[in-house]
Amino acid sequence: MSGKLEAADLSIGEGQGNETGVKTRAIGELIQDARNLSADDLDRIGRYQRENDLRFGEAAIALGLADTEDVLQALAQQFKYAYADEETRKAAPELVMLNQPFGHQAEAFRAIRSQILMRTQSENKGQRRPLAVCSPDSGDGKTYFSANLAVALAQLGGKVVVIDADMRGARMDQVFGVTGGAGLSGVLSGRGGKGIVKAVPGIPNLYVIPVGVQPPNPLELVEGPSFGMLLREVSIKFDHVIVDTPASCYGSDGVVIASRCGSALVVTRKDANKVSRLQELVGSLQSGQVRLAGVIMNEL
Known part of the structure; x- marks a missing residue:
């Protein structure tokens, strides 16, 4: 298994973002x-x-x-604020930060964004770690939350990348409307990482690394050295790194990924998960020396 990453692999979209020196139109x-x-x-x-x-x-x-x-x-x-047109809203209905930026859900994401930034910056002494988003069960809204948090962070102006590490049920390519092809599984299995970082259409500063081909051995891939090297590389090139993980009901992938990231946030659905399942996940994260940024109760 190869752990080497070429610098050019993660340089897609360099320079994209808000222009400077351009007169603002009335x-x-x-x-x-x-x-x-x-x-x-x-x-x-x-x-x-x-x-x-x-x-x-x-x-x-x-x-x-x-x-x-x-x-x-x-x-x-x-x-210079990303806001979707009608066609984009139909294609990406889950992105409430883009489709309904003045609605109550978007305001909730802004409040969560502020809390996460304050906590992670304080705990990490100004150096933000990749943030793994975990959940006890499928259907908790983990991918929905990860995607909208990424949009919220991108709207602040920093460069954001979302890594779809849910190699058991990947959806980020569909949510953001990016093309398939090379992805995380390819670079982790040593097949090369050229072109894995894809710019999200219509959202300046936001990028995604999709899963690519769904592998038969996802846990072994994230436990290997290549995943840690990838996280270190993107942490240098991007201001914020959000990592979507498989639900813990599928195995220990999510906890392993979170331990590599060093920081995690847990999403659970109201009236859907048992408290014992949530406590078990939080306990596993804490045992893995993961800094817990918080627990989000999804009421949708």
Whole structure:
């Protein structure tokens, strides 16, 4: 088994992200372009705006010259904030941070993001470790949580990579709409890692390493030296590393992965898991010298 990783393997998308030195366009200009508004339309909006003490977007909506979607898209462009269009929302319904950025679920993810950043930075003295997301059982929402947490972190501007280490039920490629091909299983089995880091369409600063081909020996692969080397490499190149793991009901993969990461967060579903199963998972993580960032109760 080869443990060697080439530097070029993890350099996909270098330089992608928010541009600097680019003049921010006014929201009126963005809506004008989106709706192809005429000079007369802009005059009408301006007068209505002044007469009713409204924002440009509010006045445009009131006059029927724009809708809420136009304003949200313009705000997203103005603040360099990832926000999905209608087509993307249909293709990736689980990404609430992208599809419903002003909803209560997105606010919950922001609150969790803040807690995780404060705890991990404090515990690790400013050096953040990869964060493994674990769960007692399948269907707890672990992949859903991992994906949305990654989007939330990317919206802060740092480079984020999600590693799909759930080699028993991988879904990250579907959730993020990335192409298949080479993935984690390939590099861990020594078949090469070229092209495994894939940029997520429509979300600056966010990347994913999918599983690739589902292997017959997932536990042996994550216990091997190549996985530790991969984690060290991505920790250098990315600001945040989120690792999705198999549910503990499938075996010890999740605990092993978390011990390699050094930090973990547990997701469990309300009214679905026994307390004893959750306690067993938390105990296993703590026995493996894993710093527990917290336990999330999924109420969906």
